[in-house]
Amino acid sequence: MFFEKVSEIFEIALKTGTAVFVVPKDVTVELKNAIVLRPEEKSVITIEQVRGVIGKISTRQTHDVFVLIRPADTMSEAAANAFLKSLEEPNEKVHFVLVTDSPSRILPTILSRAGVYFLRDTQFSEEKIEASEKDKALAKKLLVAKPSELVDVVEEICKKKGGVRAYAMEILRVAIEMLYKSYFLTKKETFIHKLPKFLQAYENVAKNGHVKLQIIACLC
The missing domain is CATH 1.10.1240 (Methyltransferase, Methionine Synthase (B12-binding Domains); Chain A, domain 1)
Known part of the structure; x- marks a missing residue:
């Protein structure tokens, strides 16, 4: 699925529990009052970071909460698996926004539980597939x-x-x-x-x- 403007991300995310947005690295994506998860150590998002966010949103939410993860493909394997567990018990008020320019580097088990949206002018199609x-x-x-x-x-x-x-x-x-x-x-x-x-x-x-x-x- 495609979207035309970055400003559309909020409305799309509001309608979904988890959504992956494929945009170029140099495109700014901001969500007001969102909990932001970015790499802190060794250019990866760690399991400790993911657990910290899950702890913040584990209580019952009375209003919509957004968690912005960028680049989502930098989650370590342990972090991705911890995040995956949080998707098994979805909270209708919590919206995960995963932003990446490399969707194939995100666990397919996460992609299977998310909507995937491509910014129409992204150069994703021109990237080479990393495989023999x-x-x-x-x-x-x-x-x-x-x-x-x-x-x-x-x-x-x-x-x-x-x-x-x-x-x-x-x-x-x-x-x-x-x-x-x-x-x-x-x-x-x-x-x-x-x-x-x-x-x-x-x-x-x-x-x-x-x-x-x-x-x-x-x-x-």
């Missing part, structure tokens, strides 16, 4: 595989010696980024319609589900 040519080719095969071909593609992914789960998650991550870029470039909703299945597959594999069965079940 082999991995990109395999991700593309996964994207276009017909049900009758899916098992063979997943078998190819699972041939990776050592770290099959991590490799499967990497291929799914690349596929998810390809879907975002394809949608941004073409504005064809076909790509967005595929996203939920791939996000769900990533989430299920991340939860230690059976790699092969989870991918096939989600993508069939």
Whole structure:
């Protein structure tokens, strides 16, 4: 989904519990009276920072509260997982606004619970996908595989010696980024319609589900 002006972020965020806004790094995003979460140590947002914010908003809210996280892709893995837990028990008065120029670096498990909005003039589509040519080719095969071909593609992914789960998650991550870029470039909703299945597959594999069965079940 696209938005035209940064000023629209407030109204969009007000209607959602969690929203990811893709904007260039040099674009200023401000929300009046928002709790702001930015990197403090080693250029990352730490789990301690996330826990501190969660503590502030854990009580029942009587008015709308906004939490602005930028760059959202700088959350450490531990911080992202802590943030993810807060999304499992949503508060209708709390609105998380995640701002980034690299949505593919945000956990797909977070993206699956958020609306994703692109500023129409962003250069996101011009950024290169960070992956080897082999991995990109395999991700593309996964994207276009017909049900009758899916098992063979997943078998190819699972041939990776050592770290099959991590490799499967990497291929799914690349596929998810390809879907975002394809949608941004073409504005064809076909790509967005595929996203939920791939996000769900990533989430299920991340939860230690059976790699092969989870991918096939989600993508069939």
